[in-house]
Amino acid sequence: MDGNLTPETVRLAYRLFVGRDPESEPMVQHALSYGTIERLRTAFFRSPEFRGICQSELRLAPTPAPPPQQAVAPPPLPAQVPLDAPPLDIEWRTDAATTTALLAHVRDTWTRLGNEQPHWSVLSAEQFRPDRIDANEAAFFASGGNDVAQLVAILRRNGLEPAAFPRMFEFGCGIGRVTAHLARTFRDVTVCDVSASHMAMARDKVYESGVHNVAFKLAASDEFGMAAPFDLWFSRIVLQHNPPPIIAMILRRAFALLAPGGLAVFQVPTYAASYRFRIADYLAGLDAEARIEMHVLPQPVVFQLARQAGCEILEVLADASAGPVAQWNSSIFVLRKNPG
Numbered sequence: 065m066d067g068n069l070t071p072e073t074v075r076l077a078y079r080l081f082v083g084r085d086p087e088s089e090p091m092v093q094h095a096l097s098y099g100t101i102e103r104l105r106t107a108f109f110r111s112p113e114f115r116g117i118c119q120s121e122l123r124l125a126p127t128p129a130p131p132p133q134q135a136v137a138p139p140p141l142p143a144q145v146p147l148d149a150p151p152l153d154i155e156w157r158t159d160a161a162t163t164t165a166l167l168a169h170v171r172d173t174w175t176r177l178g179n180e181q182p183h184w185s186v187l188s189a190e191q192f193r194p195d196r197i198d199a200n201e202a203a204f205f206a207s208g209g210n211d212v213a214q215l216v217a218i219l220r221r222n223g224l225e226p227a228a229f230p231r232m233f234e235f236g237c238g239i240g241r242v243t244a245h246l247a248r249t250f251r252d253v254t255v256c257d258v259s260a261s262h263m264a265m266a267r268d269k270v271y272e273s274g275v276h277n278v279a280f281k282l283a284a285s286d287e288f289g290m291a292a293p294f295d296l297w298f299s300r301i302v303l304q305h306n307p308p309p310i311i312a313m314i315l316r317r318a319f320a321l322l323a324p325g326g327l328a329v330f331q332v333p334t335y336a337a338s339y340r341f342r343i344a345d346y347l348a349g350l351d352a353e354a355r356i357e358m359h360v361l362p363q364p365v366v367f368q369l370a371r372q373a374g375c376e377i378l379e380v381l382a383d384a385s386a387g388p389v390a391q392w393n394s395s396i397f398v399l400r401k402n403p404g
């Protein structure tokens with residue numbers, strides 16, 4: 065066998081390394097973008113899921129227990145776009161009726177995931193499957209503290225403090241993994257999610273944690289859950305699950321509602337070698353039982369939307385949120401709305 069990847073070798077690799085089939089066809093496509101068996105194998109070796117199997121099921125020498133805030137294994141190193149990478153074929157504009165249809169698919173998929181395996185749908189590591197969550201739920205919720213610590217570090221690198229952002233908005237709160245941590249750091253927090261099942265859990269969790277400065281909004285297609293201005297807009301591992309036209313519309317809405325001088329800090333994949341998005345093909349292939357999808361919005365489009373809304377770019381940071389076997393380029397953008 066030569067080193068080239070095929071869909072069949074990807075499926076075989078999944079079964080060999082993590083004992084299961086890929087969760088979806090897009091994940092097979094992501095894995096194919098590694099290009100060679102050697103690179104795919106390295107990605108598996110680095111993935112939290114494979115490491116978890118080595119420790120718990122094969123009973124290899126245990127590594128020392130990490131402190132609670134590091135209980136979720138760090139993601140692999142960010143992927144890099146080769147300098148000679150070709151353009152991607154991505155349709156990212158559409159009409160209102162198509163927007164409604166696309167968002168309805170996102171809503172139905174995530175509502176079902178929230179009912180079936182809520183924690184795993186947020187962080188797809190084996191220890192967060194329903195049958196193992198009792199032992200691992202504390203680590204799951206503690207992990208949100210890292211997201212907030214990183215957000216505060218981003219603010220401070222730019223000479224800013226959380227107190228300068230009294231109205232913070234978390235887009236795609238999931239089951240509240242990050243929310244209570246945000247609520248302890250910012251004065252008023254508004255969160256939204258497209259999935260009622262996730263949001264119900266987030267509400268309970270936040271209430272249990274004893275914070276009372278969080279407002280919850282369900283995200284629907286006209287406003288995407290965003291109705292009033294905010295000083296800081298934050299979103300991680302959310303936009304990537306939406307088709308490109310929806311990502312673009314969410315960003316437009318968020319930038320429009322960002323107060324003068326306000327900051328947007330968000331993550332989105334911007335390049336994946338095997339990725340393509342054609343609206344007609346996508347709609348024709350929609351599956352009511354769809355699993356987690358991954359999508360891309362090219363970096364020049366993010367910059368274009370920012371420019372149009374009067375936002376300047378403060379930082380673009382490489383990140384690895386696009387998944388353990390997804391050789392996708394993903395970035396965290398830090399944008400500031402012009403003070404007026």
Ligand SMILES: C[S@@+](CC[C@H](N)C(=O)[O-])C[C@H]1O[C@@H](n2cnc3c(N)ncnc32)[C@H](O)[C@@H]1O
Pocket residue numbers: 170174175185186187235236237238239240241242256257258259262283288289299300301302303305306310
């Ligand atoms: C992987 S989870 C991440 C949750 C949270 N950001 C975290 O880091 O714990 C993705 C969440 O985004 C939500 N989501 C996906 N698309 C959305 C959209 N268009 N509007 C609002 N929420 C969305 C899903 O319902 C899900 O709860």
